[in-house]
Amino acid sequence: MARDGYNEASLSLRPRLTPCNPLHSYASQCNALPPLLDLSPVAMVNLFYQVGYSGLALVLLGLIAIFMAIRGVVLTYLVKKQGFAPRSQLTAIIEKVQVQEQRSDASQRELVLNSLMQVQLKGIYSSMYFLKLCAAIGPLLGLLGTVLGMVDVFSNLSQRTMPDANMLAGGIWEALLTTVMGLTLAIPSLIIHFYLLINLRALRNKITLILCHQGELVPELNQH
Secondary structure, eight states: OHHHHHHHHHHHHSOOOBTTBTTOOHHHHTTOOOOTTOOSHHHHHHHHHHHHHHHHHHHHHHHHHHHHHHHHHHHHHHHHHHTTOTTSHHHHHHHHHHHHHHHSOGGGHHHHHHHHHHHHTHHHHHHHHHHHHHHHHHHHHHHHHHHHHHHHHHHHHHTOSSOOHHHHHHHHHHHHHHHHHHHHHHHHHHHHHHHHHHHHHHHHHHHHHHHHHTTTTHHHHHTO
């Protein structure tokens, strides 16, 4: 009995900071939850042990998503500001579609227009598609991190003769962090994705109107 008590006490006092067991940091075992905005090296290491590899992937995706969102919004603003000026990207699309219609049947206008828009405005399209990917994969990565964390928490509790409620609460808190991170990545990404999509559809509709009226609506559309 004494030996069993010694093993239980030594197990409860030993920190388990290993990459293979990221959801049991020393901070959680001491019932001290470090703030998320603490940028000190120790806090960053503890945060990595809390969120695991899924959380690390979400952080990297979030940084890239911020860059892509800013890039897409800025490029959309510049394209709308140029409008249908003589050397703008939208004017180049119209001219190329007109040349293509002279060479072939006009029934392929929509296909040619979509292809030219994705080539001329590839920066906006690439940002929009990446943000859509983040909106789809963010909650899945968050759920994966939470499930792995819960499995790890209950696996460690099953090895104890007397489970600690504080340890269980701390482990669940750490496991749910990845779900919060995934939703935090997905919601803004989805909003900006639809913002870019709506603007691209509006630009395509304006180009279609111009092609149908052979340039008569260019001065009117430039005012919007």
